[in-house]
Amino acid sequence: MLVALAGALLGVAGFFALPAGPASAHAALVRTSPTQGSVVQQPPREIVITFSEAVTPVREKIKVIGPDGKRVDRGNPTISGDDMHVPLRGDTQRGTYVVGYRVISADGHPVGAAFTYSLGAPSKNTATADVSSGGQTNAVVTAGVSVADFLGYAGLILAIGPAVMLMMLWPRRLERRRTTRLAYAGLGVLALGTLLELYLEVPYSVGSGIFGISGSDLGTELVDRYGVAHLVRLAVIAVAAVLLRPVLAGGGATWQRWSLAVLGAAGVTTFGVSGHPGTSVAPALTVIADAVHLGGVSIWIGGLVVLTAFVLRQADTDELSVVLPVWSDWAAASVAALVLAGTAQALVQIGSLDALLHTTYGKLVLVKAGLLVAVLVVAVFSRQLVRRGPRDADGAPDPTVGRRLRRTVLTEVVGAVVIIGVASVLVQTTPARTQLAVSGSTGQNGVYSTTLTSSLYQLQLDVEPAQTGPNELHLYAYTPQGAPLKVVEWKVSAGLPAQGIEPIAAVLTPVTDSHEIGQVTLPVAGDWTFSFTLRTTDIDEATVTTTVKVAGT
Known part of the structure; x- marks a missing residue:
């Protein structure tokens, strides 16, 4: 017995x-600079990644890869408060850059993922192989x-x-x-x-x-x-x-x-x-x-x-x-x-x-x-x-x-x-x-950012400018371990049930297998419910939702 x-x-x-x-990591991503999926016209001198608490970088897992597949980060990342600064070589090559990172939160749990930004215009092909392992355990x-x-x-x-x-x-x-x-x-x-x-x-x-x-x-x-x-x-x-x-x-x-x-x-x-x-x-x-x-x-x-x-x-x-x-x-x-x-x-x-x-x-x-x-x-x-x-x-x-x-x-x-x-x-x-403090945060630049999770994937979302009128969506799909995830089909809609507005389907444009850009016009201010359905195989799909506070213009 x-x-x-x-x-x-x-x-x-x-x-x-x-x-x-x-959700095993207890420091949460708050924002990035450049913003995820953004297109900048001037090459940034550094990448700034802000977390919900001070973190410790895993230096060998922090990389910035240019459109040609070569690293453009230089030196070691530094920590200032809740911000991690990754210095860059000042590369001027046009195209999409991939930033991979892995850090340790204050309670010992790792958090890692990858995001992209583009200089001038997005690339058709994005080199992700060298950075996707940063978020994996x-x-x-x-x-x-x-x-x-x-x-x-x-x-x-x-x-x-x-x-x-x-x-x-x-x-x-x-x-x-x-x-x-x-x-x-x-x-x-x-x-x-x-x-x-x-x-x-x-x-x-x-x-x-x-x-x-x-x-x-x-x-x-x-x-x-x-x-x-x-x-x-x-x-x-x-x-x-x-x-x-x-x-x-x-x-x-x-x-x-x-x-x-x-x-x-x-x-x-x-x-x-x-x-x-x-x-x-x-x-x-x-x-x-x-x-x-x-x-x-x-x-x-x-x-x-x-x-x-x-x-x-x-x-x-x-x-x-x-x-x-x-x-x-x-x-x-x-x-x-x-x-x-x-x-x-x-x-x-x-x-x-x-x-x-x-x-x-x-x-x-x-x-x-x-x-x-x-x-x-x-x-x-x-x-x-x-x-x-x-x-x-x-x-x-x-x-x-x-x-x-x-x-x-x-x-x-x-x-x-x-x-x-x-x-x-x-x-x-x-x-x-x-989780509540960082989920659904709207930064000073008018970008609503959050990370949603399901049993199949993590979805990083940016809504810009989170105001009435046309809004641009950036969607990034990752595996539960943080690696970029190929999505077979995306469905995105936004509705305002409190005012009787039925869900409005977003128009989506693929950038990579794991990154989509969308457009949706929101006619009135209020707490809009966004729904995201991602199909990862012929039979596997999951839906996640979030509420976005949309301001009037």
């Missing part, structure tokens, strides 16, 4: 840890990062929950050996996940294969925030492994127990420091909230695993009469802590009702909250069984109570594992506040 429960925890978490669509590396992340979460749960139960609430009569092994197995899984995260972050960041990194790449990783947090976690695991042995055996000094409590707090804090919470608008709040959230989840779910696998099967009626009421209070406190901490994180990462309802991150939070409510309903039923106690009205042992309690506790475990799976998808999703 123990193996099955642990396997379910790891297996289901691993399943949900698989990449969740194309090796599929094996991506899957490995996801698996490593959730080995870490599962190991944390299997280490903390059993350890707390053994130290604080273990019946003296019951043997400790198997539960102690579970706690140490959890530590081992946590250490393995941490080592894999630390290594795989390097090829994940630079865009190489799993064995395609250099010593300098790894050295750079070890001294940044992500690397230091993981090294601290490994140190915590090593010290905890030594201090746990006498404590889990039923002994240990008071200082050892307090030391383990401090180490546990430090260990869970490293998860927030190296992830989204450490880069939020209120990092101190979100890192603390994340630590409380993880601690509550670990005690709750890890304790449920121990209850189901050991205590409810081995303890007698008198022991259960003592253990279960205390555990019920612990579980209630843990759930309250994780709910409050999770709410605090959501308020910071989401920030508004609009972001909650209209972003992928916000919708996943709603799904997670709904699942948690369902699990809590089962937990309330379990608590009622605990209050009844394992004896009937006459004081005799009632075996039906134990059986029903095992079923409800097992249901809680399964439900909690599913919640962890949904939470794993959140790790791969751009926070709602960031």
Whole structure:
């Protein structure tokens, strides 16, 4: 039973840890200069790419290719605030230039893609082969990062929950050996996940294969925030492994127990420091909230695993009469802590009702909250069984109570594992506040720019001038990994439902297989709904929409 429960925890978490669509990068493109798809008459001295936050460039992945297929960038790119500057040689050859880039966002996630601009007039053929790889991440590396992340979460749960139960609430009569092994197995899984995260972050960041990194790449990783947090976690695991042995055996000094409590707090804090919470608008709040959230989840779910696998099967009626009421209070406190901490994180990462309802991150939070409510309903039923106690009205042992309690506790475990799976998808999703801030931004030059995603593609869109009258559209299609994508058929329309204006089809002109220019006339101001249907094969197509605020002229 123990193996099955642990396997379910790891297996289901691993399943949900698989990449969740194309939005895995958490710095978002805001604008470029020259604008994507624009035609300039004077050669620019530099390319300026603005992101939603400060980024670190992957220098070997940043290239500007001219119409003749040769590089025209010179020197290294520089960062100024949220802007990346790529100096150019001042090439005067007419035609289309391709800019490929790859950068690392503040939370360690890479973002990369390519865009074009033209000097004088567009070229018929565009050299994209040398830059298309800038936005790609090796599929094996991506899957490995996801698996490593959730080995870490599962190991944390299997280490903390059993350890707390053994130290604080273990019946003296019951043997400790198997539960102690579970706690140490959890530590081992946590250490393995941490080592894999630390290594795989390097090829994940630079865009190489799993064995395609250099010593300098790894050295750079070890001294940044992500690397230091993981090294601290490994140190915590090593010290905890030594201090746990006498404590889990039923002994240990008071200082050892307090030391383990401090180490546990430090260990869970490293998860927030190296992830989204450490880069939020209120990092101190979100890192603390994340630590409380993880601690509550670990005690709750890890304790449920121990209850189901050991205590409810081995303890007698008198022991259960003592253990279960205390555990019920612990579980209630843990759930309250994780709910409050999770709410605090959501308020910071989401920030508004609009972001909650209209972003992928916000919708996943709603799904997670709904699942948690369902699990809590089962937990309330379990608590009622605990209050009844394992004896009937006459004081005799009632075996039906134990059986029903095992079923409800097992249901809680399964439900909690599913919640962890949904939470794993959140790790791969751009926070709602960031997504809403950069999605649908209209720059000072009157160009509306946004990036839309589906399961088949990413679509970068420019609408110029986003005013009543004729508007020009630039559409760029990319794979979920950021490489230019050949589109078989494009359909674009714009409608204004609030004023009863039916969708108006845009007139499209192909530039390349992945780039189209369109024209659409918008007669009145308002919030226009643009719809884009892209067919990538004979049978595969997907539709994405966005709302463009069109100003009056």
